[in-house]
Amino acid sequence: xxxxxxxxxxxxxxxxxxxxxxxxxxxxxxxxxxxxxxxxxxxxxxxxxxxxxxxxxxxxxxxxxxxxxxxxxxxxxxxxxxxxxxxxxxxxxxxxxxxxxxxxxxxxxxxxxxxxxxxxxxxxxxxxxxxxxxxxxxxxxxxxxxxxxxxxxxxxxxxxxxxxxxxxxxxxxxxxxxxxxxxxxxxxxxxxxxxxxxxxxxxxxxxxxxxxxxxxxxxxxxxxxxxxxxxxxxxxxxxxxxxxxxxxxxxxxxxxxxxxxxxxxxxxxxxxxxxxxxxxxxxxxxxxxxxxxxxxxxxxxxxxxxxxxxxxxxxxxxxxxxxxxxxxxxxxxxxxxxxxxxxxxxxxxxxxxxxxxxxxxxxxx
Amino acid sequence: xxxxxxxxxxxxxxxxxxxxxxxxxxxxxxxxxxxxxxxxxxxxxxxxxxxxxxxxxxxxxxxxxxxxxxxxxxxxxxxxxxxxxxxxxxxxxxxxxxxxxxxxxxxxxxxxxxxxxxxxxxxxxxxxxxxxxxxxxxxxxxxxxxxxxxxxxxxxxxxxxxxxxxxxxxxxxxxxxxxxxxxxxxxxxxxxxxxxxxxxxxxxxxxxxxxxxxxxxxxxxxxxxxxxxxxxxxxxxxxxxxxxxxxxxxxxxxxxxxxxxxxxxxxxxxxxxxxxxxxxxxxx
Ligand SMILES: Nc1ncnc2c1ncn2[C@@H]1O[C@H](COP(=O)(O)OP(=O)(O)O)[C@@H](O)[C@H]1O
Ligand SMILES: [Mg+2]
Numbered sequence: 001x002x003x004x005x006x007x008x009x010x011x012x013x014x015x016x017x018x019x020x021x022x023x024x025x026x027x028x029x030x031x032x033x034x035x036x037x038x039x040x041x042x043x044x045x046x047x048x049x050x051x052x053x054x055x056x057x058x059x060x061x062x063x064x065x066x067x068x069x070x071x072x073x074x075x076x077x078x079x080x081x082x083x084x085x086x087x088x089x090x091x092x093x094x095x096x097x098x099x100x101x102x103x104x105x106x107x108x109x110x111x112x113x114x115x116x117x118x119x120x121x122x123x124x125x126x127x128x129x130x131x132x133x134x135x136x137x138x139x140x141x142x143x144x145x146x147x148x149x150x151x152x153x154x155x156x157x158x159x160x161x162x163x164x165x166x167x168x169x170x171x172x173x174x175x176x177x178x179x180x181x182x183x184x185x186x187x188x189x190x191x192x193x194x195x196x197x198x199x200x201x202x203x204x205x206x207x208x209x210x211x212x213x214x215x216x217x218x219x220x221x222x223x224x225x226x227x228x229x230x231x232x233x234x235x236x237x238x239x240x241x242x243x244x245x246x247x248x249x250x251x252x253x254x255x256x257x258x259x260x261x262x263x264x265x266x267x268x269x270x271x272x273x274x275x276x277x278x279x280x281x282x283x284x285x286x287x288x289x290x291x292x293x294x295x296x297x298x299x300x301x302x303x304x305x306x307x308x309x310x311x312x313x314x315x316x317x318x319x320x321x322x323x324x325x326x327x328x329x330x331x332x333x334x335x336x337x338x339x340x341x342x343x344x345x346x347x348x349x350x351x352x353x354x355x356x357x358x359x360x361x362x363x364x365x
Numbered sequence: 366x367x368x369x370x371x372x373x374x375x376x377x378x379x380x381x382x383x384x385x386x387x388x389x390x391x392x393x394x395x396x397x398x399x400x401x402x403x404x405x406x407x408x409x410x411x412x413x414x415x416x417x418x419x420x421x422x423x424x425x426x427x428x429x430x431x432x433x434x435x436x437x438x439x440x441x442x443x444x445x446x447x448x449x450x451x452x453x454x455x456x457x458x459x460x461x462x463x464x465x466x467x468x469x470x471x472x473x474x475x476x477x478x479x480x481x482x483x484x485x486x487x488x489x490x491x492x493x494x495x496x497x498x499x500x501x502x503x504x505x506x507x508x509x510x511x512x513x514x515x516x517x518x519x520x521x522x523x524x525x526x527x528x529x530x531x532x533x534x535x536x537x538x539x540x541x542x543x544x545x546x547x548x549x550x551x552x553x554x555x556x557x558x559x560x561x562x563x564x565x566x567x568x569x570x571x572x573x574x575x576x577x578x579x580x581x582x583x584x585x586x587x588x589x590x591x592x593x594x595x596x597x598x599x600x601x602x603x604x605x606x607x608x609x610x611x612x613x614x615x616x617x618x619x620x621x622x623x624x625x626x627x628x629x630x631x632x633x634x635x636x637x638x639x640x641x642x643x644x645x646x647x648x649x
Contacts, residue, residue, distance in 0.1 A: 003475060006471070271462055278423055279450060279451065280447045280449075359423045362423075362456075
């Protein structure tokens, strides 16, 4: 309604304040949601890009990132024998500490056989490791630590040379690095160690069918999608509560800012609302005027907030490339809905004041 | 066609309970006829505003009844009152109470819209009414840019926009200088006479009483006996209305000291400054 709009735009500073309040709140919510999506995206990046749709792990192991897995000997051979299996990619994964230029950092090291796959999917510079003392490290981590191709890294009891830099392998608790599977086997002094098998079905065979057929004693056979989901649950356990709390706080702050701004604006105009009531406007109409003001502020604020979130995300990722913020369309829909809810809740604060106005009050000086 | 617009019977209003109760209005009766201008005067705190609020269905009496065209509005449920206020009453306030964020035109149009008019129709109607009231040049102004008299004329337009039966004004001239105040009162009188609306004005301003058809004196919540005086337009003597010889001309009632004066008045031409029947009141 016209009155709502006019009342809002009449107190321009106040209107801007409420829009800004919503924008910051919505922007923050979106950024946090994007950060969470980014973590999830990073967490599943390896499996998303690796070949195969079925994962074979040690019995009892149901995720890729959280638990170390040691497959029984002969698992790879058994998998290869299974009808309908087109390709088997064995990998070894291990959390390791690198020492670079005197500084230490944790890496998620994947050992793979360049002939069978499972290595970096986006080799930005250099080449894959050809011999055992060569390594590919995440490009962002390399930049942070001032590493370049040809540099040496201390890895446990030996020195390895950086031969390649990989993109998209920034990782939630560190970064990824890739070496030959034999490098890890000798580092860990476990000559035939394999942690996981990534199994690709032959054309015409479904992942589920292969998963059913793969019965290797002492192993767990899982669909890759389920492993990814389990990894996400792992992340969720760590991140969802604090992120959820921050989102809730941002939301409440948004509601309070809009609510209080509209409330003071309403109190300031209480005589006018009282006059309207005396003239014959029902409470419902006055609520609508108040709620509409909150709604306009919320919608304008959330549009600005989405912009803010994109800006902040871009800035953050440029400043600290290890952060990945993924603002997803569904999150935008979610925050727009949140801003509507914000408006409704915010309008409740002044609505009570409006309802309590006595129409006879207007005749009093 | 009902002859009564508003019928107030033995209405009382008590604020608070027990020891601290204040009887603001005490068993007041009053009937307002269509086209009549009633002025309620009285000292501050005598209950004028309280009475007016009850007449306009803004406040519920603690005793007595108020009928509007046969409907007992004092007995209606809260939910039905907004419609009555919107369509049957036009309110005019001492400090105008215009909506500061809306233009002059919008201030008036919004009240028509509240009553269900489409926005186009409401704006046209408001523009016509405001133009009639001499505000044609001010339609897009914000209230803060208007003089007091202009604001009150906007308020009058707002009160008239839904064609109410009754206009209720509480101290409409208190914030205006006396010349402008007089203009406003004349305007209200004109509205009563030309449009057949009843107008009830509450004021303690002695200067405006001559525009009223009837002046009532409220003191301590009750009407005191008053003698309504009028000025004979011929000999200019003050006469008691109730006992005077009366005559109708051009829809106005005139009061005379004698048949002689009346005959002279009806036969002769009317001096310009006595167009208005003058009323005086005296408290007995
Ligand atoms: N809402 C109220 N609560 C308590 N007392 C009131 C209220 N409104 C008016 N009164 C009292 O009623 C009396 C009449 O007030 P009012 O109608 O405003 O008189 P007037 O308009 O003639 O100055 C005063 O004594 C006033 O204090
Ligand atoms: Mg008063």
